[in-house]
Amino acid sequence: MLTWEMGGGHGHLVRLGRIGKALIKAGHRLVFVSRDVAAARAQLPEAICLQAPFHLVPAPPYPKAANLAEIMDNIGLGQTDSIAELTASWLTLVERTGADAVAMDFSPGALLALQALPMRRVLIDNGYSHPTHTPTLPSLRPWESSYTDFHDRIELRVLAAVNASLKQRGLPPLAHLSELFLRVDAIHLMTIPELDHTGPKTQVHYRGYLDHGGQTPVWPRRYPNAPRLLIMLKSFRGLVPLLAALSTLELDLVIAVTGLDADSQAALADKENLSFHEGWLDLRAAARQADLVLCAGGDAVGIVLLQGTPVCVLPFFDEQRLTAERAAASGAALALPAGAPPEAVVAAIQQMLAKPSYAQRAAKLAGRYRGLDQAAELAAIVGSLVGSEVGGRRSEV
Numbered sequence: 001m002l003t004w005e006m007g008g009g010h011g012h013l014v015r016l017g018r019i020g021k022a023l024i025k026a027g028h029r030l031v032f033v034s035r036d037v038a039a040a041r042a043q044l045p046e047a048i049c050l051q052a053p054f055h056l057v058p059a060p061p062y063p064k065a066a067n068l069a070e071i072m073d074n075i076g077l078g079q080t081d082s083i084a085e086l087t088a089s090w091l092t093l094v095e096r097t098g099a100d101a102v103a104m105d106f107s108p109g110a111l112l113a114l115q116a117l118p119m120r121r122v123l124i125d126n127g128y129s130h131p132t133h134t135p136t137l138p139s140l141r142p143w144e145s146s147y148t149d150f151h152d153r154i155e156l157r158v159l160a161a162v163n164a165s166l167k168q169r170g171l172p173p174l175a176h177l178s179e180l181f182l183r184v185d186a187i188h189l190m191t192i193p194e195l196d197h198t199g200p201k202t203q204v205h206y207r208g209y210l211d212h213g214g215q216t217p218v219w220p221r222r223y224p225n226a227p228r229l230l231i232m233l234k235s236f237r238g239l240v241p242l243l244a245a246l247s248t249l250e251l252d253l254v255i256a257v258t259g260l261d262a263d264s265q266a267a268l269a270d271k272e273n274l275s276f277h278e279g280w281l282d283l284r285a286a287a288r289q290a291d292l293v294l295c296a297g298g299d300a301v302g303i304v305l306l307q308g309t310p311v312c313v314l315p316f317f318d319e320q321r322l323t324a325e326r327a328a329a330s331g332a333a334l335a336l337p338a339g340a341p342p343e344a345v346v347a348a349i350q351q352m353l354a355k356p357s358y359a360q361r362a363a364k365l366a367g368r369y370r371g372l373d374q375a376a377e378l379a380a381i382v383g384s385l386v387g388s389e390v391g392g393r394r395s396e397v
Helices: 010-025 037-043 068-074 080-097 108-113 148-168 177-182 239-246 262-267 283-289 299-305 318-329 342-354 356-368 374-386
Strands: 002-004 031-034 048-051 101-105 120-125 186-189 228-234 252-258 274-276 292-295 311-313 333-335
Touching: 002 010, 010 031, 010 037, 010 101, 010 120, 010 374, 031 037, 031 080, 037 048, 048 080, 068 108, 068 148, 068 177, 080 108, 080 148, 101 108, 101 374, 108 177, 120 374, 148 177, 186 374, 228 239, 228 283, 239 252, 239 262, 239 342, 283 299, 292 299, 292 342, 299 311, 299 318, 299 356, 311 318, 311 342, 318 333, 333 342, 333 356
Parallel strands: 002 031, 002 101, 031 048, 101 120, 120 186, 228 252, 228 292, 252 274, 292 311, 311 333
Antiparallel strands: none
């Protein structure tokens, strides 16, 4: 069983899809329990796709959750009644499907419900929703003023509800919430320690980024020997002015933007140094061809940096901002503020291309992981689910 309960979707679905395809290829039957059944079916049409249990919360108490306890409270894991309902639903799914193992991606409800079952339980994450193994959960919004007492009270209340539910099932209580995330057979973080949102963690396996294939881009040749800029963003208000401003630079640009409408493309059709990439992009190949990448965050940042290419990050969400700041700390990236105007983005691109230190540090970071074998890492994840050797890099940071 693969599970996905929370998060934006794309990164979770892609990595679970890759793991699922490897499991199917190895001869295993697969059930994908997803918050979005249609998206799961599109990613893994060979699997049985079912709706993940959820607790309907008309107005989540913490729309900008500052730590994992608040996220758990938002989905009903802060009240014993809703925990009981969610647990019953998950246990029914396991009984109906006969699952022998489960890989959980941002699925705290499943993690709590499936404690102590005679099945292998494995966590898949990128670091954001996997806490440091400390008594207090780390902040997911460290740039804001800290309300430590307030967050501690929420965490203690959620811990009390979780422990009450465990007691009802005859299971040992947790000393602190982060302990729940250790009660599994293996933890795979699909990132590298340098980009882990809340810092390097122990007792986990860092697996890097799985290979997802795709097509290489066709670059324009407007300026001979000009730097190449790859732009990977989602469509947003202000994107066309940004692209128009970037097209005034002596650069060759490839634009890989999801959701860019025909009118927007038409408004940029006269830009000879700009081309649009349609379909799934082979990001690894594109990053190796580029001199610089502009993206919003997510796994793209790590994939690009491991090709030895620097990144300029224009984040839209908290998780992306955390990634941007971690990447910037490596010296191989520059983090822009959310909502940065076109002129600020243009200035950042010019600055990064003018300073060789960004490319040098990206190359140095990539060199540390030159021996990372994605096929071997994927095999280790599959092995942890079916009971063979976990293997791979284990963090002892």
